[in-house]
Amino acid sequence: MQSLFAAIHPFHLQRSFAMTPLRQRMLEDMGIRNLAENTQLSYLQQVSLYAGHFHRSPEELGPEEVRAYQVHLTKARKLAPSSVSIATSALRFLYKVTLKREWAPDDIPMPKKPFKLPVVLSPEEVSHFLACVDSLKQRTILTTAYAAGLRVSEVTHLKVTDIDSQRMMLRISQGKGNRDRYVMLSPRLLEALRSYWKVVRPDAWLFPGDIPGQPISRNAVALACQRAHRAAGIAKPVTPHSLRHAFATHLLETGTDVRRIQLLLGHRSLATTSRYLKIATSTVCATTSPLDLLPEVAPLPSEPTASPVF
Structure with a gap:
Protein backbone atom coordinates (compact mmCIF):
# COMPACT_ATOMS: atom_id res chain seq x y z
CA MET A 1 0.00 0.00 0.00
CA GLN A 2 1.44 3.35 -1.01
CA SER A 3 1.42 5.86 1.82
CA LEU A 4 -0.74 8.94 1.51
CA PHE A 5 2.44 10.80 2.33
CA ALA A 6 4.75 9.22 -0.24
CA ALA A 7 8.13 10.95 -0.19
CA ILE A 8 8.56 13.84 -2.60
CA HIS A 9 11.83 14.79 -4.23
CA PRO A 10 12.82 18.31 -3.06
CA PHE A 11 12.67 19.48 -6.65
CA HIS A 12 8.93 18.76 -6.64
CA LEU A 13 7.91 20.17 -3.28
CA GLN A 14 5.78 22.76 -5.00
CA ARG A 15 4.50 20.48 -7.79
CA SER A 16 3.42 16.90 -7.31
CA PHE A 17 1.06 14.94 -9.52
CA ALA A 18 -0.06 12.72 -6.60
CA MET A 19 -0.79 15.49 -4.13
CA THR A 20 -3.42 14.44 -1.58
CA PRO A 21 -5.52 17.13 0.15
CA LEU A 22 -3.87 16.48 3.53
CA ARG A 23 -0.34 16.57 2.11
CA GLN A 24 -1.20 19.70 0.14
CA ARG A 25 -2.51 21.41 3.26
CA MET A 26 0.55 20.48 5.29
CA LEU A 27 2.80 21.73 2.51
CA GLU A 28 0.88 25.01 2.40
CA ASP A 29 1.09 25.35 6.20
CA MET A 30 4.86 24.90 6.05
CA GLY A 31 5.09 27.40 3.20
CA ILE A 32 3.08 30.00 5.11
CA ARG A 33 5.54 29.69 7.99
CA ASN A 34 8.45 29.90 5.54
CA LEU A 35 10.06 26.68 6.69
CA ALA A 36 13.23 25.80 4.81
CA GLU A 37 12.84 23.51 1.80
CA ASN A 38 14.96 20.81 3.45
CA THR A 39 12.72 20.99 6.54
CA GLN A 40 9.60 20.66 4.40
CA LEU A 41 11.02 17.63 2.62
CA SER A 42 12.11 16.04 5.89
CA TYR A 43 8.70 16.55 7.52
CA LEU A 44 6.87 15.05 4.54
CA GLN A 45 9.19 12.05 4.53
CA GLN A 46 8.77 11.50 8.26
CA VAL A 47 4.98 11.62 8.07
CA SER A 48 5.12 9.27 5.07
CA LEU A 49 7.07 6.73 7.13
CA TYR A 50 4.64 7.16 10.04
CA ALA A 51 1.57 6.58 7.85
CA GLY A 52 3.26 3.66 6.09
CA HIS A 53 4.06 2.03 9.43
CA PHE A 54 0.33 1.79 10.28
CA HIS A 55 -0.91 1.54 6.66
CA ARG A 56 -3.49 4.20 7.48
CA SER A 57 -4.00 7.90 6.94
CA PRO A 58 -2.55 10.09 9.73
CA GLU A 59 -6.05 11.55 10.13
CA GLU A 60 -7.21 8.19 11.48
CA LEU A 61 -4.41 7.93 14.02
CA GLY A 62 -4.10 9.44 17.49
CA PRO A 63 -1.84 9.85 20.54
CA GLU A 64 -1.61 6.10 21.18
CA GLU A 65 -0.32 5.46 17.66
CA VAL A 66 2.16 8.33 17.97
CA ARG A 67 3.45 6.84 21.22
CA ALA A 68 3.68 3.37 19.68
CA TYR A 69 5.58 4.79 16.72
CA GLN A 70 8.06 6.59 18.98
CA VAL A 71 8.63 3.32 20.87
CA HIS A 72 9.17 1.59 17.51
CA LEU A 73 11.77 4.16 16.46
CA THR A 74 13.54 3.94 19.81
CA LYS A 75 13.39 0.23 20.60
CA ALA A 76 13.03 -1.57 17.27
CA ARG A 77 14.94 0.73 14.94
CA LYS A 78 17.27 1.96 17.71
CA LEU A 79 17.43 5.48 16.32
CA ALA A 80 19.38 8.18 18.12
CA PRO A 81 17.39 10.80 20.07
CA SER A 82 18.25 13.38 17.41
CA SER A 83 16.65 11.22 14.70
CA VAL A 84 13.57 10.56 16.83
CA SER A 85 13.32 14.30 17.44
CA ILE A 86 13.04 14.97 13.70
CA ALA A 87 10.13 12.53 13.40
CA THR A 88 8.54 14.00 16.52
CA SER A 89 8.80 17.55 15.17
CA ALA A 90 7.11 16.47 11.94
CA LEU A 91 4.24 14.78 13.79
CA ARG A 92 3.83 17.76 16.11
CA PHE A 93 3.51 20.04 13.10
CA LEU A 94 1.04 17.71 11.39
CA TYR A 95 -1.28 17.30 14.37
CA LYS A 96 -0.94 20.70 16.02
CA VAL A 97 -0.83 22.94 12.94
CA THR A 98 -2.34 21.16 9.97
CA LEU A 99 -4.91 18.92 11.67
CA LYS A 100 -5.36 21.30 14.64
CA ARG A 101 -5.80 18.50 17.18
CA GLU A 102 -6.34 19.71 20.74
CA TRP A 103 -3.77 17.45 22.35
CA ALA A 104 -1.68 18.15 25.41
CA PRO A 105 2.02 18.81 24.74
CA ASP A 106 2.96 15.53 26.44
CA ASP A 107 0.85 13.60 23.95
CA ILE A 108 3.79 13.96 21.56
CA PRO A 109 6.79 14.16 23.91
CA MET A 110 10.10 15.39 22.54
CA PRO A 111 13.03 13.11 23.45
CA LYS A 112 15.76 14.71 25.49
CA LYS A 113 19.00 14.89 23.55
CA PRO A 114 22.21 14.09 25.39
CA PHE A 115 24.58 17.03 25.47
CA LYS A 116 27.79 16.17 23.68
CA LEU A 117 30.73 18.42 22.99
CA PRO A 118 32.07 18.31 19.44
CA VAL A 119 35.57 17.00 18.85
CA VAL A 120 37.55 19.96 17.54
CA LEU A 121 40.49 19.91 15.15
CA SER A 122 43.59 21.89 16.07
CA PRO A 123 44.82 24.58 13.64
CA GLU A 124 47.61 22.22 12.59
CA GLU A 125 45.11 19.44 11.90
CA VAL A 126 42.93 21.78 9.83
CA SER A 127 45.94 22.81 7.76
CA HIS A 128 46.99 19.19 7.22
CA PHE A 129 43.44 18.14 6.34
CA LEU A 130 42.98 20.90 3.73
CA ALA A 131 46.34 20.01 2.19
CA CYS A 132 45.00 16.46 1.64
CA VAL A 133 41.97 17.60 -0.41
CA ASP A 134 42.95 16.60 -3.95
CA SER A 135 40.42 18.70 -5.91
CA LEU A 136 40.79 22.45 -6.44
CA LYS A 137 37.05 23.02 -6.22
CA GLN A 138 36.60 20.89 -3.10
CA ARG A 139 39.66 22.34 -1.39
CA THR A 140 38.31 25.85 -2.05
CA ILE A 141 34.88 24.86 -0.72
CA LEU A 142 36.26 23.37 2.49
CA THR A 143 38.72 26.23 2.93
CA THR A 144 35.81 28.68 2.62
CA ALA A 145 33.79 26.70 5.16
CA TYR A 146 36.62 26.98 7.69
CA ALA A 147 37.66 30.56 6.90
CA ALA A 148 34.12 31.92 7.32
CA GLY A 149 32.55 29.32 9.64
CA LEU A 150 29.87 28.36 7.15
CA ARG A 151 27.40 25.50 7.17
CA VAL A 152 27.81 23.16 4.21
CA SER A 153 24.45 24.31 2.76
CA GLU A 154 25.64 27.92 3.00
CA VAL A 155 28.98 27.38 1.29
CA THR A 156 27.45 25.33 -1.53
CA HIS A 157 24.90 28.06 -2.23
CA LEU A 158 27.37 30.92 -2.46
CA LYS A 159 27.14 32.97 -5.65
CA VAL A 160 29.93 34.84 -7.36
CA THR A 161 28.11 38.09 -6.52
CA ASP A 162 28.24 37.23 -2.79
CA ILE A 163 31.97 38.03 -2.75
CA ASP A 164 32.51 41.68 -1.80
CA SER A 165 36.23 42.24 -2.14
CA GLN A 166 35.86 46.02 -1.63
CA ARG A 167 34.43 45.60 1.88
CA MET A 168 36.17 42.23 2.44
CA MET A 169 32.88 40.48 3.21
CA LEU A 170 30.95 37.41 2.15
CA ARG A 171 27.19 37.70 1.95
CA ILE A 172 25.33 34.63 3.22
CA SER A 173 21.86 34.70 1.67
CA GLN A 174 19.04 32.95 3.49
CA GLY A 175 21.07 30.85 5.86
CA LYS A 176 19.48 28.65 8.51
CA GLY A 177 16.24 30.22 9.69
CA ASN A 178 16.00 32.14 6.40
CA ARG A 179 18.27 34.89 7.69
CA ASP A 180 20.87 36.84 5.72
CA ARG A 181 24.18 37.80 7.29
CA TYR A 182 27.67 39.00 6.43
CA VAL A 183 30.90 37.29 7.45
CA MET A 184 34.49 38.34 7.08
CA LEU A 185 36.39 37.66 3.86
CA SER A 186 39.92 36.76 4.84
CA PRO A 187 42.71 38.02 2.54
CA ARG A 188 44.04 34.46 2.22
CA LEU A 189 40.57 33.20 1.34
CA LEU A 190 40.15 35.95 -1.25
CA GLU A 191 43.43 34.89 -2.82
CA ALA A 192 42.29 31.26 -2.87
CA LEU A 193 38.93 32.22 -4.40
CA ARG A 194 40.61 34.28 -7.12
CA SER A 195 42.96 31.41 -7.99
CA TYR A 196 39.97 29.04 -8.14
CA TRP A 197 37.95 31.47 -10.31
CA LYS A 198 40.77 31.79 -12.85
CA VAL A 199 40.68 28.02 -13.41
CA VAL A 200 36.97 27.19 -13.13
CA ARG A 201 35.41 30.49 -14.28
CA PRO A 202 32.07 29.96 -12.50
CA ASP A 203 29.16 32.05 -13.74
CA ALA A 204 26.29 32.31 -11.24
CA TRP A 205 26.96 29.71 -8.55
CA LEU A 206 30.44 30.03 -7.08
CA PHE A 207 30.65 26.25 -6.84
CA PRO A 208 28.50 24.81 -9.66
CA GLY A 209 27.42 21.18 -9.63
CA ASP A 210 27.17 18.55 -12.33
CA ILE A 211 23.55 19.52 -13.11
CA PRO A 212 23.51 22.70 -15.25
CA GLY A 213 22.21 25.69 -13.32
CA GLN A 214 22.47 23.94 -9.94
CA PRO A 215 25.10 24.37 -7.19
CA ILE A 216 27.28 21.50 -6.07
CA SER A 217 25.47 19.05 -3.79
CA ARG A 218 26.12 18.62 -0.10
CA ASN A 219 26.77 14.91 -0.70
CA ALA A 220 29.58 15.70 -3.13
CA VAL A 221 31.26 17.88 -0.51
CA ALA A 222 30.78 15.20 2.16
CA LEU A 223 32.39 12.55 -0.07
CA ALA A 224 35.37 14.81 -0.78
CA CYS A 225 35.70 15.40 2.96
CA GLN A 226 35.72 11.65 3.61
CA ARG A 227 38.47 11.08 1.02
CA ALA A 228 40.62 13.84 2.50
CA HIS A 229 40.02 12.51 6.01
CA ARG A 230 41.32 9.08 5.02
CA ALA A 231 44.30 10.60 3.22
CA ALA A 232 45.14 12.84 6.18
CA GLY A 233 45.14 9.96 8.66
CA ILE A 234 43.57 12.12 11.38
CA ALA A 235 42.12 10.00 14.19
CA LYS A 236 39.43 12.56 15.05
CA PRO A 237 36.14 12.48 13.10
CA VAL A 238 36.07 15.09 10.32
CA THR A 239 32.98 16.33 8.48
CA PRO A 240 32.33 19.65 6.71
CA HIS A 241 30.64 20.81 9.92
CA SER A 242 33.82 20.01 11.88
CA LEU A 243 35.41 22.98 10.11
CA ARG A 244 32.66 25.26 11.41
CA HIS A 245 33.28 23.97 14.95
CA ALA A 246 37.01 24.59 14.48
CA PHE A 247 36.35 28.12 13.19
CA ALA A 248 34.35 29.07 16.30
CA THR A 249 36.72 27.41 18.75
CA HIS A 250 39.87 28.86 17.21
CA LEU A 251 38.35 32.36 17.22
CA LEU A 252 37.42 32.00 20.88
CA GLU A 253 40.88 30.76 21.78
CA GLY A 266 24.38 33.13 12.49
CA HIS A 267 23.17 31.61 15.76
CA ARG A 268 19.83 32.89 16.97
CA SER A 269 20.67 32.21 20.61
CA LEU A 270 23.84 33.18 22.44
CA ALA A 271 23.46 29.99 24.46
CA THR A 272 24.15 27.96 21.32
CA THR A 273 27.42 29.81 20.76
CA SER A 274 28.40 29.68 24.41
CA ARG A 275 28.91 25.91 24.25
CA TYR A 276 32.23 26.63 22.56
CA LEU A 277 33.39 28.06 25.87
CA LYS A 278 33.45 24.46 27.10
CA ILE A 279 35.87 23.29 24.41
CA ALA A 280 38.15 26.29 24.00
CA THR A 281 41.01 24.66 25.88
CA SER A 282 43.43 27.57 25.70
CA THR A 283 40.92 29.78 27.51
CA VAL A 284 39.19 27.27 29.79
CA CYS A 285 41.93 24.79 30.73
CA ALA A 286 44.54 27.54 30.94
CA THR A 287 42.56 29.29 33.67
CA THR A 288 44.42 29.49 36.98
CA SER A 289 43.01 27.17 39.61
CA PRO A 290 42.06 28.91 42.89
CA LEU A 291 44.29 26.35 44.63
CA ASP A 292 47.31 28.06 43.09
CA LEU A 293 46.24 31.35 44.67
CA LEU A 294 46.10 30.01 48.24
CA PRO A 295 48.95 30.53 50.68
CA GLU A 296 51.21 27.52 50.96
CA VAL A 297 49.92 24.88 53.38
CA ALA A 298 52.40 23.35 55.81
CA PRO A 299 53.40 19.87 54.60
CA LEU A 300 52.44 16.76 56.54
CA PRO A 301 55.13 14.71 58.31
CA SER A 302 57.33 12.82 55.90
CA GLU A 303 56.19 9.40 54.75
CA PRO A 304 57.84 6.82 52.51
CA THR A 305 57.40 7.98 48.93
CA ALA A 306 56.91 6.11 45.71
CA SER A 307 57.65 7.26 42.18
CA PRO A 308 54.88 9.40 40.71
CA VAL A 309 52.70 7.76 38.07
CA PHE A 310 52.20 10.93 36.04
Missing part, protein backbone atom coordinates in the same frame (compact mmCIF):
# COMPACT_ATOMS: atom_id res chain seq x y z
CA THR A 254 42.46 33.81 20.14
CA GLY A 255 40.30 36.18 22.18
CA THR A 256 37.31 36.93 19.95
CA ASP A 257 34.19 37.94 21.87
CA VAL A 258 31.43 35.29 22.08
CA ARG A 259 28.80 37.77 20.89
CA ARG A 260 30.82 38.51 17.76
CA ILE A 261 31.22 34.79 17.09
CA GLN A 262 27.46 34.39 17.47
CA LEU A 263 26.87 36.95 14.72
CA LEU A 264 29.45 35.33 12.44
CA LEU A 265 27.93 31.87 12.91
